[in-house]
Amino acid sequence: MASEEETNKRRVRELLDRPGNECCSDCLAPGPEWASFTLGVFICQSCSGIHRSIPQISRVKSVFIDPWEKSEVELMASIGNSSAKGKYEQMVPAFYYSPTHTDCQVLREQWIRAKYERNEFIYLERQEPYSAGYREGFLWKRGRDNGQFLSRKFILSEREGAMKYFNKHDAREPKALMKIQTINATFQPNKIGHPHGLQITYLKDNSTRNIFVYHEDGKEIVDWFNGIRAARFHYLQVAFPGAPDTELVPKLTRNYIKEGYMEKTGPKQTEGFKKRWFTLDDRRLMYFKDPLDAYARGEVFIGSKESGYTVVPGLPPSTQGYHWQFGITIVTPDRKFLFACETEADQKEWMAVFQSVINRPMLPQEYAVEARFKHKP
Structure with missing residues (x-):
């Protein structure tokens, strides 16, 4: 007769065949081999590392290597990826970027923290002000001529239809005005040399202008990114009245081909x-x-x-x-x-x-x- 440990291992592996469990619950990578036995989700190795950094909420085990308790297997069986998504992703705004396994670490980490640690998509009052249409703060911006990163004040205003930044903290006039109509943002950690590096582009006289920024706080830079997406979403809703969200969302930001x-x-x-x-x-x-x-x-x-x-x-x-x-x-x-x-x-x-x-x-x-x-x- 198989021991209880072998039975538990077999049962937890069999759960991978259930619909929804065949991909990572967080980044959709195929063939997850790890699980959070406190949240009841199957995840890939990469996301399991992020879950480990929030042990007060998520505890992880290998599906194939670690021993499993009967109670843990029963929790996995009672929840699973589809049910967890229904709970933790029930109010994800249409404009919010849901990363996949090809996206950079900071996007995936903040998505996981937003879902399970901050419960942003369960309770409306937990939603961050990225959707408010206005945001201001300081970002480290790369100087055009000397390549040094300097702290610059940025303001994103949906009402003004623009994002702007100022070279001096007390400056009245912005150094640049980026119209929401043409703005794009894409994470470029390797190119910029910082794990939170964001490349913002806009059209100036029909030519592309690049701005490279980062923030030390991962949540802050991802909130800026989703703030830009929210502003673009509302702009496009006005520009294309009646267009379904499914048509507008792919136009919010784009990665380079x-x-x-x-x-x-x-x-x-x-x-x-x-x-x-x-x-x-x-x-x-x-x-x-x-x-x-x-x-x-x-x-x-x-x-x-x-x-x-x-x-x-x-x-x-x-x-x-x-x-x-x-x-x-x-x-x-x-x-x-x-x-x-x-x-x-x-x-x-x-x-x-x-x-x-x-x-x-x-x-x-x-x-x-x-x-x-x-x-x-």
């Missing part, structure tokens, strides 16, 4: 190739001398195949001056853009993302962007 180094040459294709940092943001391919530059050196609009855009591997036979061997040519109605990648794997990845953008039919507003686009040398 791809970033990395390539070489490029100029429009005459006679000068040598220069190494540049490229960011593909929707249909804008921007290039920078340094990943943390405030402004792009240039931007290329990538339209759809119906509008005469194509991407082909390799470079025209007469091309000279490149160092990296794996070329890519983007053909637009006006001219060809030549790039070179360091490895064949890089070339394949860039080709795939360019092709996916070109395969996507253009939206009416994208034709307007294309018309305004000035190809910079």
Whole structure:
């Protein structure tokens, strides 16, 4: 006869087959191998580390290695991921970013703490003021010229339709005004070199401007991020009356499709190739001398195949001056853009993302962007 310990282990493993338990309860990673036996949820290894940091609320065990008590198995059986989500995520605002396993640590940690530690989505009165449409505070902002991070006052005002920051604490006029209409925010811990690093972009004279910020407190930076999303959500609700939330939410903030180094040459294709940092943001391919530059050196609009855009591997036979061997040519109605990648794997990845953008039919507003686009040398 199987011992009670073996029976308990088998029973807890069998619970993984129940609907909802096949993915991590917090980040949706497939095949969770850990469980919180106080909350009754199955979680992935990565999220289990975050749960360990709040032992007063969550205690974790390995589904496959640790011994299980009968009472613990019964609690897991009585709750499970679907039931826990129904309780802890019942009032998640539409604009609030629910991270997945591909998102950075600070987003996942604050999501878990908001759910189980602060109970933000169970009681309306626990909801943070990120949805209020106004927020002010200090963030560390990277200086445009010297690269030093300095404390700057930021104000997000939905009523004014803008986020702004001030260079001096007593300044009357903001140093920059970022319209909510064009603002985007994306976490970039590796690029910025801080685990809470956030890249904020906005359009200024139809060119992209980058601002790099962080806050030492993880909750504070995630609240700013969700505050920006809330302001964007309410702006879009006015701009597109009657549009369902499911249509608006994907437009609140976006991660970049791809970033990395390539070489490029100029429009005459006679000068040598220069190494540049490229960011593909929707249909804008921007290039920078340094990943943390405030402004792009240039931007290329990538339209759809119906509008005469194509991407082909390799470079025209007469091309000279490149160092990296794996070329890519983007053909637009006006001219060809030549790039070179360091490895064949890089070339394949860039080709795939360019092709996916070109395969996507253009939206009416994208034709307007294309018309305004000035190809910079």
